[in-house]
Amino acid sequence: MGPVLDGLVKLQSVENRLRAAKAKLARGRRSVIIQENQVRSLQSALEAKKEETQLTKVQCDRLELELKTRDAEVAKLRGSLNNAKTNKEYAAVLTMLNTTKADNSKIETQILELMKAIETDEEECEAIRGQIEEQKQLLEETRKKADASSAGFEEEIAKVQAEWDAVAESIPAPSLEVFKRVAETYDGEAVVKVDQQEGKSGAYSCGGCFMGITAESVNLLLTRDEIIRCPNCTRILIISDSQD
Numbered sequence: 167m168g169p170v171l172d173g174l175v176k177l178q179s180v181e182n183r184l185r186a187a188k189a190k191l192a193r194g195r196r197s198v199i200i201q202e203n204q205v206r207s208l209q210s211a212l213e214a215k216k217e218e219t220q221l222t223k224v225q226c227d228r229l230e231l232e233l234k235t236r237d238a239e240v241a242k243l244r245g246s247l248n249n250a251k252t253n254k255e256y257a258a259v260l261t262m263l264n265t266t267k268a269d270n271s272k273i274e275t276q277i278l279e280l281m282k283a284i285e286t287d288e289e290e291c292e293a294i295r296g297q298i299e300e301q302k303q304l305l306e307e308t309r310k311k312a313d314a315s316s317a318g319f320e321e322e323i324a325k326v327q328a329e330w331d332a333v334a335e336s337i338p339a340p341s342l343e344v345f346k347r348v349a350e351t352y353d354g355e356a357v358v359k360v361d362q363q364e365g366k367s368g369a370y371s372c373g374g375c376f377m378g379i380t381a382e383s384v385n386l387l388l389t390r391d392e393i394i395r396c397p398n399c400t401r402i403l404i405i406s407d408s409q410d
């Protein structure tokens with residue numbers, strides 16, 4: 167292998183280490199973001215629960231007010247009952263009184279149910295507040311851990327990046343551009359080996375996408391120090407050295 171392809175193989179190895187180091191840093195940051203999102207989702211659950219409780223309270227207040235008015239009506243009907251002048255009038259007022267009392271008892275039941283619901287909602291709010299506190303502590307711990315390790319990762323990234331830059335300097339600019347473009351497309355995998363298909367002499371395939379590679383391409387790779395790309399996936403092809 168000539169110096170260009172040799173340089174690209176070296177660059178690929180450094181590229182792999184660079185991406186691994188960057189991934190470690192990103193993982194730490196991502197775990198912080200996940201915890202932050204969990205705090206936020208609990209907070210919005212709490213807001214929704216509080217709003218629900220508030221609506222139930224409004225409904226409960228309205229029914230209590232209605233009950234008060236109706237209780238006053240019952241008292242008034244009782245007065246009318248005492249002052250009834252005929253049996254017919256007495257019977258009519260009594261019917262009204264009983265109906266109103268029955269309605270009032272229904273409203274009382276409703277009020278009790280609403281009060282129970284409010285109590286349950288408030289307990290749930292308390293539980294969510296507890297979860298938020300726990301989650302916030304977890305977030306703080308995760309943040310501290312991520313901050314502590316990120317300094318080390320950043321140092322490692324800088325070191326590997328310097329290595330990358332040094333290797334890149336030995337590679338002609340157009341070849342380097344191709345490497346960078348393909349690496350972006352394939353998550354860092356720009357250079358792949360040409361595989362010889364088992365049991366078939368002269369049958370070759372791309373180590374990246376496994377599509378066939380012509381013997382002419384392999385010949386070019388063996389004789390020239392030039393970039394040959396897989397016609398299917400566009401990755402940079404190399405012939406693996408005998409040592410591996």
Ligand SMILES: [Zn+2]
Pocket residue numbers: 372373374375376377396397398399400401
């Ligand atoms: Zn390919």
